[in-house]
Amino acid sequence: MLFDSSVRSELTRSFGVTLVVILTIVLTMMLINTLGQAAGGNVAPQDVLLLMGYASLAQLPTMLALSLFISIVASLGRMYRESEMTIWFASGIGLRRFIKPVLQLALPVLLAVIVLELLLWPWGNENSAQLREQYQKRGDLSRVAPGQFQSSRDGSSVFFIDRDSADGRTGRNVFILTQQGKAEAVTTSAKGHIELTETDRFLVLDRGQRNESNHESGEKSLARFEQYKILADSQVLRSAEKPPPKATGTLELLRDPSPRNDGELAWRFGMILACFNMALLGLGLAATNPRRANSWNLLFALLSFVVYFNLLSLSQSWVGTGKMSLAAGLAQVHGSVFLLAMTVLWLREQGNRLCLPWRRFKTKAEVSTGAASA
Template sequence: MLFDSTLRADLARSFGATLVVILTIVLTMMLIRTLGLAAGGRVSPQDVVLLLGYAALGHLPTMLALSLFISVVATLGRMYRDSEMTIWFASGVGLSRFVRPVLRTSWPVLVVIAALALFVWPWQNERAAQMKERFERRSDLSRVAPGQFQTSSDGRRVFFIERDSQDGRTGRNVFILSSSPQAESVTSARTGRIELQGDDRFLVLDRGQRNEQDFETAEKTLSRFETYRVLAGERVLAGVEELPPKALASLQLLAQPTPRNQGELVWRLGLLFGAANLLLLAIPLSASNPRRASNWNLLFALLTFVVYYNVINLSQAWVASGKLGMGAALTLFHGGAFVLALLLLWWREQGNRRFAWRRPRTPAAAAA
């Protein structure tokens, strides 16, 4: 039908334009954040683009749901302002008739959201965690940028080095400040290098001195050395069983129904149910008065989106803390949102029907 094809074409164009704008804004924000992590020494600068891609995949379900929601509200709102909705209502087309073309246009995006939330989200979290962990496992010396002071991974040492080799294991003019609750030491050396022995990594300093102060006794010690050897602190890569719930596959969450795992599963399913419920909510929320040139309906719709997704996070927190069961959370929050969407749709439908039955009285009818 002309009604379905026209509405679906408008929705598709609006969805594409909205998604491009939201992607641009979110990717810019995530790029700034990732560059900040790289500048702080928490991730490798070579992995910035890859981490940005993982972060974009993780936020893509929310961006798709928001784009769908805005496209429906904006398209139907334009039809209200251009009096197209008045023509359709006068022709006998009710507001509930818009549900079918909206769902027919949106169901492929809902399938993509489900796949991203249930399968891609844990995969990208696991890959990003492994990438950050591999970078943290590198020695403190190899992670220090030449000519810059930088703190070690445990926060107890400050390094300064002038890199002297291509492999990053040897440097000159090494400065190390080590601090602990009992003592503080300053070590400087002409050169430093990394040596591997089995699974251990040692930092070997040549021709330097070490100044140490004991806080308990206030004793100071100055020693010079030709060679100083110290074990570089390393961390073992966390196994799959130690990964956080957000990095576990959905089947693993079902196989291990702990409160935290169920909370994570409620959040993933909430992305899908929330996107579907927001589509139904967008239809009655898009209603506006064509005589008023305002976008209050769009602002109110965006507020609804923010509140709904905060409710999804709240449901995850309640289930993870054991205050609410998984089934009860899904029924209460998303079932309640579905019922609210149907009630709003019915309320708008009744109002449009009353409007459609009102006919201006003609002069002949008034005289009779």
């Protein structure tokens, strides 16, 4: 039908443009944040693109829901301002008739959100956590790149290696600066290698010297050695911990009900319901006065989106702490928004019906008055 195709094409164009803009803004912010973490030594520089990809998958459902909501409000708001909606209403097409093309656009977006939240969300979080954990569990020596100074995790030591071997366990021209309180020690060696025990990692230096100085007393000492062993990392091998709920598959969360798992399920199922509710709520919030050239309806719609998603996070916290059950959290938050969306649609529909009979009555009165005068 001409009505369905025209409205659907208008919404599709607006959705595409909005999604590109939001993706550009969010990806830029993610890039800056990830580069900052890499510069601070929290993540590996070579994993920046992977972490950005996993973070994008985690934020993509929210971006899709927001793009869908903005495209509906912006497109229908433009139709209100340019009196296109008045023409459709005068043709006998009510606001409820717009639900079909809107849901036709929302259906593929909703399917994408379902796949992202139930499948890709835990997978991306698990891989991202593994990358961060592997980098954090690496020893101080493992972080050292040849030709670069690198500080330890606690900031008490600085390492420098001129070059290393292919296996990464042997280095030449090793320099270590250690500071403990008022004492400072500089250790140099021609060669060093790493030895692993059951729980610890040691750095063994060959043919070097150690220069110690105390800034408080001024005492200095110089010692030469043929072999010197330094504890680099303790408890290198740790038992695998249970992954957090956000990195756990949906089926595993359903099999193991608990407040924390139910809180994560409240977020995943809530995102799916929120995407559907926001599509319906956008229909009612898009109405605007064509005589006023402003965008207050769009600002109010964005405010509604922010409030809704804050309620979604709040419901996740309530369910996660055991204050309410999963079903009660979903019903109270998303059921209330669904009823609100249907109420707004009904009020808009009743407003249009009240206006049209008055206009028809006025037209008939004007016609009869003109015929009487003639």
